[in-house]
Amino acid sequence: MSHHQVNPQLSGDAGSQARVPRLSTYVASVKQIDECVSACVSEVIISHQNLARLGTLDSLALTELATYAKACGLKTSLEWDILMCEPEFHQAVRVLKELNFENFDSIRVQDPGAYEYALNGLAVDNSSVKKLGVHFVLETGNHNLEAILKWQNYGLLNCGLPNEGSKVQNGLKSAGPIASAQSKVNLERLVLSIELTEASLTEIIANLQVEVELLGLGPILLLYTPRHLLRYQVVAPNAATLFATAECEENSHKGFRIIDNQNGTFVFHEKDYCLIDRVSALMRMNCSVLRVDLRQQDSSAVPDYLGQISEICEAEKTQVGHQLTRASEGLAEAFKASYPTKVLRCFFQANATDVLLKHLKNKNIERKDEGYLGRVVDSTKGLYTIVCLEGNNAQLRVGDRVTLVSPAGTSKEIEISSLKNIEGVQVDEVSASRNSQEGADCDLSDGHEYAVLPFVKGVLPETMVYSV
Template identity: 20%
Template sequence: MKNKLKKPELLAPAGSLEKLKIAFQYGADAVYFGGEIFSLRAAAKNFSYEDMEEGVKIAHNLGKKMYCTINIMPKNEDLEKLPEFLKKLEEIGIDAVLVSDLGVFSMVKKHSNLPIHISTQANTINYEACNMWESFGAERVVLARECSLKEIKEIRKNISEELELEVFVHGSMCISYSGRCLLSSYMAGRDSNRGSCAQSCRWKYSLMEQKRENEYFPIEEDSNGTYIMNSKDLCMIEYIPELMEAGISSLKIEGRNKSEYYVAIIVNAYRKAIDLYYSDPENYELPNVLLNEMYKVSHREYHTGFFFSEPKSEGIIYNTNDHVREYDVVAIVHEYDEETQIALCKQRNKFILGDKVEILSPNSFGESFVIEELYNEDGEAIETCPHPGMMCKVRIPFKVEKNSFIRKELV
């Protein structure tokens, strides 16, 4: 039976122009990014106007889209540069802006004709709020992470067909209500609602006895201590059918501050899972190889967030704030010569002659080989890459694409 459900957009993070290119190459339909102002990811490299122009050209040539985040909670002084910024976005051809503040919404309407998406920072969790945003002129609402699948379905039934819904399906979770947090401002003087979150929730804390100065008591379950606000990462790749049937227009991956490899591996897996489901929904089953990919990138323990029930203690990692990392990216392919089977690569981490490695590329992943030939850029045989970030040549016994990642399992 032909699938009557509309295939949702796969929306990827682009913390830089290079990550945008990787996201599109590995299967994203659209990317979201921040400019050098008004973005909630001040730590990301973010986009200059020149980057935006190049990104739009790349995206539109591929039939894909770019959305700009203007989702800070601005103070008065933040608004001064906004009209000029909006006019520039419109001139460049940005496909939509994400906003969370009513004042910013008003200024977008006043100073541009840019389509508006409502950011998850607006904390939208019911259909009346969705209807209100649409009445103001919004085309899409990014629902708060606190919505369950049941609630999303109810929202979909009680809004117009034209209003699109977007949800996060993968990435870091915030201990506070969709990011409305003052902890970072209090602890580190960095305002999370204006793009500078220090992730104070993931720090280790102790109690101090009031009358005895410097008498500290660790909050701990064992020798590692307890991280009482350290939420697990969201991962919904095992629930593609449920997401597809909820009437969601866009499936969003978190991670503008994360690596190119993270963007490639997560986008690649979700792209293949969505396409596989859409090709034959009645017989869909998630291949183990796609699920396994989730564990080959640096991550925290995974959880399904609020999609099925409100997470309690099982949604927190108490014993560490470290990421789980089982693989290292050792090099990225820049060029590949099919005749010689030699790939020009840029080293990322240490590897040596004789290492068993895997390839992640847009069309395949997990294909392994042993490094039997390794050369410097001049073609001289070497046993390892002695200089960090150096260009090297590796014989790969099968065809690989530019921007393929060579990874090695950590032992």
């Protein structure tokens, strides 16, 4: 498949000038909005308690905040990132139908059902939706270009009602015309996973037609469940939200931060994810938006953190074209030193989380089809070594030479000096073929057969047998 390099971040400047990513962060109060304005944050994410995983606002408070943020010149994004079974989905839709979208620029969704509804149902159900961007969060999985392109293309082909368009039946529509400026709803952004490497991100973003957002700084979500895992652990909990830290004897499982709220339980890593010292790399890959999540930090310190991050980005902006001056690096290091939570870059440089998988089982006893005859199932000292012939049409004959590969990986070549079948009869050959025992009253339903060899010293059960 061929992909075009179409990322719009650079397209306006003929692809020659990298831009500093815009900053986006979460707000839940007017004060925080003011702080965002001071720190040159361009977009705020506002979270409803029934729509967003960590949301705390009701509809009224949410709408008021959106109005205020818009008045301050900020872009506003409504967060709808919970995963939903049918009852929760219907509850969410009820909330969405009643919301005033006039002051929201976008809605960010993660459940594919929410993506579908945002694209094809929301504008039908809510007349206040006039012009809404959809931000689709692909942070869970979606680690290959093919998947990301499919999600993108679905969004581009299935944008909601044109301003004067026809009704969409049942809130669903098959592939239609590519979204235009006439659409009320447009796929605007994809939010990509923090498990992707810089190299992967660079390639993926280059092939996308919509802008990309990445987490720049914030907690690493490890587990999300709808079950309440803290609530039953405490005596008479009377708070709507519980917090905890979890420690385990297992070294790497320490300091987990846990939140149990109305939407379930969320487990976070002890450390935060941080790409603040990689802004130049983010610019090179054309990342459009950098999300900063400071909700688990002391709220009094947040303005300072936002200010520092904004300063780092500003320094990068002025350094474009002057690669040798790296003032921003010093600022980033200073920021990390002052930030109270330890930070990680995780897999940005490399993702080797599949390397250890090779060691989860003994590869020496993993069957390789070529030349495979079977495996040793019994090797009793002084009596016999028995091979279960399992390979397709596997056959052992007197005089054959075979290679024995032990579970420890050592290999030994032997010649078959004599053979018995499993009834103890001396034979010239034993075959796994179903027809080899034709006429015998044996049930060979799995096609396997046993060959009894003279005892082979040093050979253990599970040794693999291959033809030479």
